[in-house]
Amino acid sequence: MASSDTISSPQGQLSSTSVAGLFWLAVATIAAGWFFIDGLDALLLAWQTPEYSHGPLIPVLSALMFLRELKQYPPNPGPIHDRWPGVAVILLAFTVGALGKLSQIDDIVAYATIIWVAGILLVSFGWSTGKHFWPPVLHLVYxxxxxxxxxxxxxxxxQMISSELGVWMLKLMSVPVFLEGNIIDLGVMKLHVAEACSGLRYLFPILSFSYIFAVLYRGPVWQKAVLLLSAVPITVFMNSVRIAIGGIIANYYGVEWLEGFTHFFEGWVIFIACIILLFGLARLMLFFHPGKPTLAEALDLDMSGMWTQLGRLKLTRPSPAMITAAVLGLAALGAWQLVPDNRSVPPTRTPFAMFPQELGTWQQRGPEERLTPDIAKALAADDYRQATFIRDAATPPVGLFMAFYNDQSKGGVHSPEICLPSSGWEIAKLERVDIAPQLGQDTPFPLNRAIIQKGEQRMMVYYWFQQGERRVAWDFAAKFYLLADGIRTGQTDGGLVRLTTLMHNGESEADAEARLLDMTKNLAGPLPRFIPVD
Structure with missing residues (x-):
């Protein structure tokens, strides 16, 4: 770390000043690690999933990038007067972390950890030097x-883009195929492009690699930007190629051959192919490079002397800013101990199994409908109910779906805007409306009204998110209220309500909406018992 005075101890030994500096740095780090432990636990849990399995490599790569950058800034033997901006950043980190802990959203605590890392670097090196280390800090986002x-x-x-490109490639190879949502129909069989086939498990590590690639690339800024942003189209393209090859194998050899192919191409094969394409793009960019260097010359891969930078830790000084950073960490830990553990009280509600089978003139048709195990697992709701209600033989039925989550801080409601297209329904119209006037209510009743279609079938959909006493139409707003309620009361429960009705050929939207309005009016009475509003 940068110093504020010279060292007078014998070579290889630590001076008392260095020992004091390392002590306060250790106190600041341990206190912060303890305070941000919920976020670190969330990271470890996320890293166990395929999409984020690259996570443990990111801090290592960021540390190497930092040591490499550090070579360019020799130790400053004089006093450093611009450390205090780092204290302000650390204070911001603890504030964000506290909000995450209060709302029980551990991911926010993890985000705050990166802010703290930026702050401690500014405290250690001062603003004038520390601000140059933003590339390795920003890389931690990955x-x-x-x-x-x-x-x-x-x-x-x-998923949708990869499916469409994969089907387009299959058609180029004269393979008869039809795409319905994320379902590829080959005639003799149907292949579902699942969430695992979205390409996210390749996109995140490729984005990290392209970021490092752009940092090391010696060239114009626009070329660095192209190399960085190219990770997305490269990954989507290779994922589409994988889907297309899978379709060919399934069409000509059967599904049993497809399983082995999928396992083979899920891992390093796609990743290496993406890296090769990225290097190919970099080679192509050299034709537009003003200096016309070779690829080896364009990439700054000089790692010499990097490990010797670790020895600069002994230059850490017990500056007032460093001591303040440590005190802030200890104060944050102490303040958190004053927060009661029982802020969140489980909501009192009636299970959906007790939901009435009659709503005004509407009656439930048949037994409750259950989701398939895969869909139920993806939904991850603590309780749900799906049923069809009818009024008379001449009136099209209305489908009712409700889901409730005791704790949305670890996931929560999935918007139908996401789920419906994946099952083959195309959203022809989607708008947020307030139906309070139609219901004769004074309080707002915002919801989403959509027209979806699949082939010649059309359906009108109502859906809204129930976040405490609020009905919310926008999913991002629902997450904001989740954060606000978590901070204010510790409550993170919530639910989703969706109504659907088929539209006959020639039927007007007004007629279909009249059914949903009538059903909504009858539903509003008993609903708070099952999705609490307090």
Missing amino acids: MLPLPGVLYYKISTSL
């Missing part, structure tokens, strides 16, 4: 799990 709402939106989008 070890973090995406927020659930973003993960499912990105995953679904990549």
Whole structure:
């Protein structure tokens, strides 16, 4: 670390000043690690999933990038007066971490950990030097799990794009194929492009690699940007190739051959292919490089003298800013002990199994409908109910689906905007509306109204998120209220309500909506017993 005075101890020995500096650095680090432990636990849990299994490598690579950058900035023997911006950053990190701990959203605590790393570097080296170490700090972002709402939106989008490109490639090779959502129909069999086939498990490590590639690349900024952003199309393309090859194998050799192919191509084969394409793109970029270097010359791979930088730890000084950083960590730990453990009280609710089978003039048709094990696992709800209600023989039925989560801090509600397209339904229209006037209510009743279609079938959909006493139409707003409620009261429960009705040929939207409005009006009365509003 940078010093504020010279060392007078014999070579190889630590001075008392260095010992004191290392002591306060250790106190600051241990206190922060203890405070952010929930976020670190969340990282370890996320790293056990295929999408984030690359996570443990990210801190190692970031550390190597830091040591490499450190070579460019020799120790400063004089006093360092610009350490205090780092203290402000550390204070921000503890504030964000506290919000994450209060809301019980451990991912936020993990994000705050990276802010703390940036702050401690600024405290150690001062603003003028520490600000140059942003590349390795920013690289740590690649070890973090995406927020659930973003993960499912990105995953679904990549599934759709990969499916469409894969089917396009199959058609180029004269393979008869039809795509319905994420289901590839080969005629003799149907292949489902599952979430695991979205390409996310390749995208995240490739993004990390392309980031390092862009940092090491010596060239214009626009070329660095191209190399960084190219990770997404390269990954999607290779994933589509994998899907297309899988379709060919399934079509000509059968599904039993496809399983072995999938296992073979799920791991390093796709990753290495993406890396080769990335190097190929870099080689192509050299034609536009003003210096016309070779690829070896364009990549700064000089790692000499990197490990000797570790010895600069003994230059750490017990500066007032470093001591303040340690005190802030201890204070944050002490303050957290004052927060009661029982802030969150499990909601009192009636199970959906007791939900009435009559809602006004609507009656449940047949028994409750159960989801398939795979869908139920993906839904991950603590309780759900799916049933069909009818009014009379002439009126099309209305489907009712409700899901409840005791704790949404580790996942939570999946928006139908994500789930419906993956099952083959195309969203023709989606708008957020307030149906309070139609229901004769004074309080707002916001929800999403959608028209979806599959072939010649059309369906109208109502859905909304129930977050405490709020009905919320926008999924991002629901997550915001989840965060706010978690901070304010510790409550993180919530639910989803969805109503659907088929639209006959020639039927107007107004007629279909009248059914959903009537069903919603009858549903509003008993619903709070099953999805609490307090």
